[in-house]
Amino acid sequence: GEDVEQSLFLSVREGDSSVINCTYTDSSSTYLYWYKQEPGAGLQLLTYIFSNMDMKQDQRLTVLLNKKDKHLSLRIADTQTGDSAIYFCAVNNAGNMLTFGGGTRLMVKP
Amino acid sequence: DVKVTQSSRYLVKRTGEKVFLECVQDMDHENMFWYRQDPGLGLRLIYFSYDVKMKEKGDIPEGYSVSREKKERFSLILESASTNQTSMYLCASSSSGTQYFGPGTRLLVL
Numbered sequence: 149g150e151d152v153e154q155s156l157f158l159s160v161r162e163g164d165s166s167v168i169n170c171t172y173t174d175s176s177s178t179y180l181y182w183y184k185q186e187p188g189a190g191l192q193l194l195t196y197i198f199s200n201m202d203m204k205q206d207q208r209l210t211v212l213l214n215k216k217d218k219h220l221s222l223r224i225a226d227t228q229t230g231d232s233a234i235y236f237c238a239v240n241n242a243g244n245m246l247t248f249g250g251g252t253r254l255m256v257k258p
Numbered sequence: 259d260v261k262v263t264q265s266s267r268y269l270v271k272r273t274g275e276k277v278f279l280e281c282v283q284d285m286d287h288e289n290m291f292w293y294r295q296d297p298g299l300g301l302r303l304i305y306f307s308y309d310v311k312m313k314e315k316g317d318i319p320e321g322y323s324v325s326r327e328k329k330e331r332f333s334l335i336l337e338s339a340s341t342n343q344t345s346m347y348l349c350a351s352s353s354s355g356t357q358y359f360g361p362g363t364r365l366l367v368l
Contacts, residue, residue: 179355190262190348190359191301236301240355244289244308250300 150174152239154249161257166224168252170237175218179240182211182222185251186233194222194235224254232256260285262360264349270366277336279363281349288353290332292316292324295346295362307332339367 151173160166172180178199183191197204197211197220204211210223224231237249265280281290292304293316303316305324313324321343325333332351336343344367350357 181356183359188362188364190264190362191350193356193358196356238357244352244355244357245303245306246355246357248301250298 150177150239150241150247152237152247152249154235154237154252156250157253157255159255159257160227162227162229164227166222166227166231166254166256168222168224168235168237168254170220170222170249172218172220172237172239172247174239174241174247175215177239177241180211180213180220181238181240181246182209183236183238184233185236191236227254227256229256229258260287260351260358262349262351262358264347264360264363266363267361268364268366270368271336271339272368273340275336275339275367277339277365277367279334279336279347279349279365281332281334281351281360282330283332283351283358284330285351285353285358286329287351287358288329289351290326291350291352291357292322292332292334293348293350294318295348301348304334339365341367343367 181196182194208225234251238246262283291306293301307326323335347363349360
């Protein structure tokens with residue numbers, strides 16, 4: 149089955165850019181997602197990219213997809229303390245099912 | 259805006275009790291999901307449903323059952339709660355791959 153991997157932890161200073169990385173194994177993946185989870189809350193859909201795209205930008209968020217290397221990244225420009233959260237990468241490959249990575253905890257230091 | 263609600267944010271139950279967790283979505287989505295989230299284990303799929311009265315086992319169905327009598331409502335049932343079912347429970351719904359999550363229910367079984 150699909151395997152989705154993320155690093156556990158990332159720490160950045162306020163105002164810097166954050167880059168959260170994700171790798172996956174199934175090359176037939178169609179949609180790839182980024183979710184944000186704040187403490188004690190559910191997962192909030194941040195953005196997604198279709199597999200025929202290389203890049204998608206949405207305000208401070210940039211998603212890059214490298215299909216050859218099966219690598220997805222989320223860049224947050226001008227990171228703020230409110231961006232501190234756990235970020236999950238998720239991959240859609242079997243109909244309506246998603247496979248989630250383990251999540252990357254982003255800590256933003258003032 | 260998609261809205262997924264869960265009946266409780268926090269719940270404390272005793273071992274052996276029957277526990278009902280309810281999830282309601284207002285977007286007429288066909289598919290609904292129950293996950294549990296534990297530190298270090300990420301999100302694990304318990305059950306999902308792709309239509310009224312239909313259900314499929316996920317990765318960890320043992321100790322759980324589900325009910326979907328109406329399209330908008332998906333219930334997770336712990337027949338006899340045990341301490342190892344202490345967890346964060348997340349409900350999601352989707353119609354075309356993108357999953358939208360509720361705020362989560364944090365369940366403590368004593």
